[in-house]
Amino acid sequence: MATKLIEIKGLTKKFGGLVAVNDFSFHVEKGEALGLMGPNGSGKTTVFNLVMGDLKPDSGEIIFEGKDITNYPTYQRVKAGIARTYQVPRPFQELPVIEDIQMSTIPDSIMGSFRGRAMPLEKVAKIGEDVGLKEHLSMYPRELTMGDLRRVELAKALATNPKIVLLDEIFAGLTVAEIGELDTLLQQRRKKGLNFIVVSHDLKALAPLVDRVVVIHFGEFIAEGPFDKIVNDERVKAAYFG
Ligand SMILES: Nc1ncnc2c1ncn2[C@@H]1O[C@H](COP(=O)(O)OP(=O)(O)OP(=O)(O)O)[C@@H](O)[C@H]1O
Numbered sequence: 001m002a003t004k005l006i007e008i009k010g011l012t013k014k015f016g017g018l019v020a021v022n023d024f025s026f027h028v029e030k031g032e033a034l035g036l037m038g039p040n041g042s043g044k045t046t047v048f049n050l051v052m053g054d055l056k057p058d059s060g061e062i063i064f065e066g067k068d069i070t071n072y073p074t075y076q077r078v079k080a081g082i083a084r085t086y087q088v089p090r091p092f093q094e095l096p097v098i099e100d101i102q103m104s105t106i107p108d109s110i111m112g113s114f115r116g117r118a119m120p121l122e123k124v125a126k127i128g129e130d131v132g133l134k135e136h137l138s139m140y141p142r143e144l145t146m147g148d149l150r151r152v153e154l155a156k157a158l159a160t161n162p163k164i165v166l167l168d169e170i171f172a173g174l175t176v177a178e179i180g181e182l183d184t185l186l187q188q189r190r191k192k193g194l195n196f197i198v199v200s201h202d203l204k205a206l207a208p209l210v211d212r213v214v215v216i217h218f219g220e221f222i223a224e225g226p227f228d229k230i231v232n233d234e235r236v237k238a239a240y241f242g
């Protein structure tokens with residue numbers, strides 16, 4: 001349907017005998033921010049890896065803006081408008097923040113040495129400043145707090161000019177003040193039309209950010225609906241506390 005930005009259909013991924021994601025389906029409407037919830041090890045990051053093309057599914061389809069992208073390499077998905085942040089920040093240790101962000105704007109990693117194809121540094125700096133990294137642009141990852149490293153992750157995703165960003169535990173390890181700042185920033189982006197899929201164990205930070213949540217447990221879809229309804233769903237409570 002025309003209103004779906006991304007549709008995941010029957011995605012399955014096995015690691016040896018372990019079925020990490022099992023016939024999992026969900027979609028994100030255009031303009032929507034979706035929460036993806038589930039206990040530790042339920043398959044959330046694996047879903048992001050599959051959507052981004054960092055892993056190949058055993059079966060299933062990924063449809064983005066009506067196009068089947070299941071066999072696209074990662075850089076083509078990025079070009080189509082999908083970006084992600086990593087649960088464990090992955091900065092280039094030997095690059096200052098501004099160049100790390102710039103690297104993410106080079107569309108094909110094989111062409112990584114062709115700096116000419118990257119975004120000009122003035123534009124990169126603006127993206128960094130927009131996420132609160134103005135004072136950090138010339139610093140190295142080892143000099144940054146976890147809060148700042150997560151901002152770098154976000155800047156790297158935003159620098160690719162995405163239509164949707166997959167945010168994996170973007171609030172983990174942040175102070176309450178940092179969570180508040182990041183939440184505000186993401187809400188501003190939402191108002192400008194950016195779509196998100198948000199994975200967060202911090203449900204207080206997640207709740208105000210999402211229109212709807214999907215819950216995964218042992219790789220399987222168990223529930224879907226508005227946040228307030230879902231946290232009171234018996235299947236969800238059993239998955240988290242059972
Ligand atoms: N590359 C891999 N090889 C083998 N097993 C894996 C691999 N990646 C994930 N798994 C397993 O797949 C299952 C789902 O893991 P995944 O990281 O997707 O869960 P998650 O919901 O993101 O967990 P968390 O909340 O702890 O981040 C887990 O049992 C995990 O151990």
Ligand SMILES: [Mg+2]
Nearest residue numbers: 044045046087
């Ligand atoms: Mg994870």
